[in-house]
Amino acid sequence: MDAASAPSPDRCASCGGEGVVLLVKDGRTVAEPCPHTNGCRECGGDGRIFATDERGYSTMRACACGRDPRRIATLCALRLPNKFADRTLTNYGCYSPQQARALLRARRFVDEYVPGASIRALLLCGPPGTGKTHLLCAMLRELALRKGVRGRYEEFFLLLSDIRDGFSRGLSSREWLEPLRKVEVLAIDEIGKGGKNREFEQNVLDEILSVRYNAERPTLLATNYPPPGAPWTYGAEGEVRETLEQRVGARIYSRLLDLCDTVDVLGPDNREKQHEVREILREKEHPDDRQASGGRNDSQRASEAAPHRPRPGRG
Ligand SMILES: Nc1ncnc2c1ncn2[C@@H]1O[C@H](COP(=O)(O)OP(=O)(O)OP(=O)(O)O)[C@@H](O)[C@H]1O
Ligand SMILES: [Mg+2]
Ligand SMILES: [Zn+2]
Ligand SMILES: [Zn+2]
Structure with missing residues (x-):
């Protein structure tokens, strides 16, 4: 398809006008230029526009068609779980007042985020299946698409096992922390979920939160464990039911409250x-x-x- 015969971007059914599509390839979520941008008249399909300014310097800017290779790389680097490649704020439905509030709060985070400026992060709390992972992925995606924000999705449990692997290969905690520190907006899903070594899990979370706090970068979080006083309880199979405060310890919990607004995500599973x-x-x-x-x-x-x-x- 060439640009002359392409539908107008805001009507493109594949990308909704974004110029990129996220899809699962070889078991991973990747971003690709949408075919409607092939042969774009502005950039010739390169995604970038080169020019010379009035002082004779060469300049380069992303083409409005959206297929800028840096933008595509930023989306790929989010490492969204495959199942969530097509989850957006637009296709998050509100089946309860809490979900409606959670969606508004997620949109507000995306709207207000300015790279480098301090912003309160979000701690999404709710029972299984209410769309916390959906919202985390959708926020990262939207930030990357709209603002070029370098984000990353991590599931806490998998992160723990990567860190253990790193230690066994001789990595220091500074080394495994560095990539997490550098990400502009980090999303850590399923905090509180862990194995038997609670002290190790709490230390990891503590280190990540403090290194990101010092770097003034927000960390979006989600958990099944309720804040004290919440109208639901949670305990993984074979575990006693605990609040988030009991699960992560009073010190980390108080730090979470310092850094994040708690958002209840309640609704049907x-x-x-x-x-x-x-x-x-x-x-x-x-x-x-x-x-x-x-x-x-x-x-x-x-x-x-x-x-x-x-x-x-x-x-
Ligand atoms: N409000 C919603 N609108 C549209 N889809 C939703 C909504 N809530 C959940 N889903 C979909 O339901 C599935 C489960 O949602 P998700 O994994 O985000 O729930 P969760 O709250 O993270 O659950 P858990 O606590 O078990 O991790 C996903 O496919 C997600 O896209
Ligand atoms: Mg989830
Ligand atoms: Zn398209
Ligand atoms: Zn273009």
């Missing part, structure tokens, strides 16, 4: 709903497999499940 929708579709495709459905028919069950399906385009 979307994963359960997605599962139910999949079951209904499977039963439709293979009616012979049908199990007893507790007296409810397909359309009753589908209408119960459908309101919670991610709806692209909802604000």
